[in-house]
Amino acid sequence: xxxxxxxxxxxxxxxxxxxxxxxxxMVVLARVIFAGDETVIDAGCGSGRVSAELAARVPRGRxxxxxxxxxxxxxARETARRHAAANLHVVVADLSAFPVAQRADLVFSTATxxxxxxxxxxxxxxxxxxxxxGRLVAQCGGAGNLARxxxxxxxxxxxxxxxxxxxxxxxxxxxASAETTTARLRRAGFxxxxxxxxxxxxxxxDGHAFATFTAxxxxxxxxxxxxxxxMRAQFVGELTEQFAADDPPFVLDYVRxxxxxxxxxxxxx
Numbered sequence: 442x443x444x445x446x447x448x449x450x451x452x453x454x455x456x457x458x459x460x461x462x463x464x465x466x467m468v469v470l471a472r473v474i475f476a477g478d479e480t481v482i483d484a485g486c487g488s489g490r491v492s493a494e495l496a497a498r499v500p501r502g503r504x505x506x507x508x509x510x511x512x513x514x515x516x517a518r519e520t521a522r523r524h525a526a527a528n529l530h531v532v533v534a535d536l537s538a539f540p541v542a543q544r545a546d547l548v549f550s551t552a553t554x555x556x557x558x559x560x561x562x563x564x565x566x567x568x569x570x571x572x573x574x575g576r577l578v579a580q581c582g583g584a585g586n587l588a589r590x591x592x593x594x595x596x597x598x599x600x601x602x603x604x605x606x607x608x609x610x611x612x613x614x615x616x617a618s619a620e621t622t623t624a625r626l627r628r629a630g631f632x633x634x635x636x637x638x639x640x641x642x643x644x645x646x647d648g649h650a651f652a653t654f655t656a657x658x659x660x661x662x663x664x665x666x667x668x669x670x671x672m673r674a675q676f677v678g679e680l681t682e683q684f685a686a687d688d689p690p691f692v693l694d695y696v697r698x699x700x701x702x703x704x705x706x707x708x709x710x
Contacts, residue, residue, distance in 0.1 A: 449510050449511065449512055450487075450510045450512055450513050450661070451512070451657060452487075452488050452510065452512035452513045452515065452516035453516065454653075454657045455487060455488055455513070455516075455657055455658065456487075456488035456490070456516055456520075458653055458654045458657050458658065459487065459488065459490065459658070461641075461643045461654075461695070462487070462491075462551065462552040462658075463490045463491060465551055465552065465580060465641065465697060466490070466491035466494075466551040466552070466580075467491070467494065469549075469551050469578060469579070469580045469699070470491065470494060470495065470498075470549070472578060472701075473498075473547065473549070473576075473578055475498045475499055477498070477499055477500055477501050477502065478499065478501040478502045479499050479502040479546035479547055480499075480502055480503055480505070480544060480545050480546050480547075480572075481495055481499055481502065481503070481504045481505070481545065481546065481547045481548075481549055482504075482505045482506075482507060482539070482541060482545045482547070482548045482549065482570060483495055483504055483505070483506045483507065483549050483550065484507055484536055484539075484548055484549070484550035484553060484554075484567070484579070485507065485508055485536065485550050485551075485552070485553025485554070485556075486506030486507060486508045486513070486514075486517050486531060487508060487513050487516075487517065487552070487553075488513055488516040488517055488520060489506060489516060489517030489518070489519075489520030489521055489529070489531065490520060491549075491551060492504055492506040492517055492520065492521070492526075492529055492531075493520050493521060493523075493524040493526050493529060495529075495549060496521070496524070496526035496528050496529040497524075497526070499528065500528070502528065502546075503528045503529070503530060504526075504528060504529045504530070505530050505531075505532060505541060505545075506521075506529060506530065506531040506532065507531075507532055507533075507534045507536060507539070507540070508531070508533065508534070509533065509534065509535045509536070510533075511533055514531045514532070514533045517529075517531045518531045536553070536557055536563060536566065537557070537559070537562060537563065537566065538566065539566045539567065539569065539570040541570045542569055542570060543569065543570070543571070543572055543573075544570075544572050545570050545571050545572060545575055546571075546572055546574075546575050546576070547571075547575060547576050547577075547578065548567050548570060548571060548575070548576070548577045548578075548579070549578050549579065550578075550579040550580070550581070551579065551580045551581070552580070552581060552582075553579075553581060554579060554581035554615075554698075554700075555581040555582035555583075555586065555614045555615055555616055555617075555698075556613065556614060557615065558613070558614075558615050559615075560615060560617060560622070560625050561625050561628060561629070564577075564625050564626055564628075564629035564631070565629045565630075567629070568629045568630050568631060568704055571704040572704070573704060573705065573706045574703065574704065574705075574706035575703070575704045576701070576702070576703050576704075577626075577631065577700060577701070577702045577703070577704075578700070578701050579699075579700040579701075580697050580698065580699050580700065581697070581698050581700075582614065582616050582695070582696065582697065582698065583616055583617060583618065583619070583622075583638045583639075583696050583697060583698025584616050584617060584618040584619075584638060584696065584698070585616065585638070585694075585696045586616045586694075586695060586696040586697075586698075587659060587693060587694060587695060587696075588694055589693075589694050590655065590659055590660075590680065590684070590693060590694075593680055593683055594660065594663055594680060597676065597679060597680070598610065598663070603676070606666050606667055606668070606672075607663075607666055610666065613662045616696075616698075617698060618638070618698075619636040619637050619638055619698065620636075622636040622698060622700060623636045626700070626702045630704065630705070631702035631703060631704060632702070632703055632704075632705050633701070633702060633703040634701070634702045635699070635700070635701040635702070636698065636699065636700050636701075637698075637699050638696055638697070638698055638699075639696070639697045639698075639699055640694075640695070640696055640697075641695040641696065641697050642692055642693070642694055642695060643692065643693045643695050644689065644691060644692045644693075645691040645692075645693075646691075647691065648681050648682075648684075648685055648690075648691065650691070651681055651684060651691040652677050652678065652681045655677060655680065655681070655693075656673070656677045659693065660676070660677060660680070663676065664676065664677070
């Protein structure tokens with residue numbers, strides 16, 4: 442991982458720029474049929490925009506939002522307050538160790554799992570958190586996600602100007618294929634597994650919007666390696682100029698990995 446990277450995010454900035462993530466989250470949310478009394482875990486709740494939507498769908502249940510970033514958790518609590526979502530509870534927690542065991546009816550997640558390198562361990566934790574018959578419905582970055590900007594950033598990182606700052610670099614994401622994900626879910630004990638990739642190219646109106654978004658989200662690990670604000674602005678600026686020359690300009694080639702699986706119900710003999 443980037444040597445200076447922390448678990449913290451700029452939650453205010455993320456909340457402002459995360460329309461693509463919110464839109465994807467709402468599409469995934471539309472796939473779920475609710476009874477209204479479920480216990481739901483939002484795994485990687487971020488600033489709580491989708492969490493509040495989840496809470497509205499379970500008025501007789503509750504949503505537990507998990508995020509390892511204290512700033513994100515604080516922002517999610519504020520989102521819950523603004524939406525009067527009294528059934529949304531936010532906990533600072535790492536998804537490598539779920540603080541819930543065998544009682545969630547649904548684990549829901551969008552735009553998070555690709556930040557976790559060990560998906561075998563992740564799916565084992567989710568399986569343990571679900572009640573028998575519980576569901577996992579999720580979406581994250583999949584194989585090929587953001588290939589263009591990562592390739593261009595990598596080329597810059599290897600240049601004479603930048604290489605010294607990235608000597609300890611390790612990629613902090615896991616963009617898995619549908620086939621690999623299916624096998625991992627099966628090993629964790631899930632059934633009724635569906636996993637598929639979906640291209641989601643995302644365009645920005647101008648260079649400023651592109652630079653603001655990529656600095657906050659996509660390039661966050663890269664910028665954590667750079668020691669000054671001026672260098673971070675230069676790195677983002679050089680990449681923004683490259684994307685300005687594309688036709689069409691300022692497009693990120695997102696690829697989403699969709700996941701649906703079920704923990705087997707308890708068999709009564």
